[in-house]
Amino acid sequence: MDDHDWPVIESETEYDTPWYQGGYDLVEQPDGSRKRYYWAELPPAVVVVAVADGDVVFVEQYRPTVRETQLELPAGIVEDHTDGDAHGEGVVPREGGESYESAAARELQEETGYAPDETTLLQRYDVATGLMRHERGIVVAEGLTEVGADLDDNEFLSVRRLSVDEALTAARTPPTNDATVEGILLAKEDGYL
Numbered sequence: 001m002d003d004h005d006w007p008v009i010e011s012e013t014e015y016d017t018p019w020y021q022g023g024y025d026l027v028e029q030p031d032g033s034r035k036r037y038y039w040a041e042l043p044p045a046v047v048v049v050a051v052a053d054g055d056v057v058f059v060e061q062y063r064p065t066v067r068e069t070q071l072e073l074p075a076g077i078v079e080d081h082t083d084g085d086a087h088g089e090g091v092v093p094r095e096g097g098e099s100y101e102s103a104a105a106r107e108l109q110e111e112t113g114y115a116p117d118e119t120t121l122l123q124r125y126d127v128a129t130g131l132m133r134h135e136r137g138i139v140v141a142e143g144l145t146e147v148g149a150d151l152d153d154n155e156f157l158s159v160r161r162l163s164v165d166e167a168l169t170a171a172r173t174p175p176t177n178d179a180t181v182e183g184i185l186l187a188k189e190d191g192y193l
Helices: 100-112 164-171 178-191
Strands: 007-016 021-028 035-039 045-052 054-063 069-071 076-077 114-126 137-146 157-163
Touching: 045 100, 045 114, 045 178, 054 100, 054 164, 069 178, 076 100, 100 114, 100 137, 100 178, 114 178, 137 178, 157 164, 164 178
Parallel strands: 045 137
Antiparallel strands: 007 021, 021 035, 045 054, 045 076, 054 069, 054 157, 114 137
16 A cells, blocks of 8 residues: 555535635545545644743634634734745745744734734644645744734634733633644743743
């Protein structure tokens, strides 16, 4: 099976929304059979672990998809994808596009009103590879200055600052989302918290 290249016989986009595309690839499996593998494709996103005077900056907002108010890290779409190597190093923007670091600074300012002096990419990875074509970057933002928020017309959120201990507890206590847990725990592991 190691030498099987999983040929794609057919690739079909079945729906296209403003947020994502969905479809399937008809693939030849190692035993010669064919199977449809369904996927949803989303643009890359960034999650921001913003550290201000020993606190971590969160946003709290209602998420209609899960019908709950969530305490989350600031996050958003990376505009005009980025390119980089398979290990998340050397990430550079495509012409006219954003790096994870620049997307983090923009999203943080838009959602929370804080502008960072420094941003550092901690990790870049694929999310839910059994179903999604979606890449996420976790970025730490430091040296925050209040400059005023610029919310999108669908963003109704509150900014909350938690101590590191409170942030670590929040990351493991419902309601949270996957971005909160991953970002907080990675930042803690890498010594930023």
